[in-house]
Amino acid sequence: GAVVSQHPSRVICKSGTSVKIECRSLDFQATTMFWYRQFPKQSLMLMATSNEGSKATYEQGVEKDKFLINHASLTLSTLTVTSAHPEDSSFYICSAIPPRGSYNSPLHFGNGTRLTVT
């Protein structure tokens, strides 16, 4: 149980275009999802916390107008990288806490999206 699916797994786009990444909880409802960015050989950097039905909470230094997060349902959160540039190339991973979980319960991660901006 507690499966998180992320799509697409890889995307290559041209500079200036927008890319949408989907994160779905397949067998549970997630009121809270998290979006991370990971550079090669580095740790997971929390970008934002996505709450169903309300605005996402962004971490300091993350541009909310560039990284649009929508959590319109209890099973889907989306991250849209707007006007992508090569420096946005990275590995993006979402995660969710299963129902009746809390911050002392395991995070379940999506399979990640490798974004390459040319």
Added chain:
Amino acid sequence: GENVEQHPSTLSVQEGDSAVIKCTYSDSASNYFPWYKQELGKRPQLIIDIRSNVGEKKDQRIAVTLNKTAKHFSLHITETQPEDSAVYFCAASINQFYFGTGTSLTVIP
């Protein structure tokens, strides 16, 4: 906020030997400490976790110890195998998850 430090950043061991990865945290209110294994290009996967009311937890070849007074916790892998090679992340959680910087473990056959 919480600050999690993880050491070493890289670790190489011979197959069959033990591997130990250590993490420290700064916020004494943190109460949940998971460890994740991440293979290249894949999602982090939970391998073991411990809560603040427990000092040690073991699952076959993997164990975690927690010292709340010193604010540090460690991952122990015994009888290492080549498939244990991966990047390992510790995390401390209070009102969000704070990740360590990762340890790249290589098990040499």
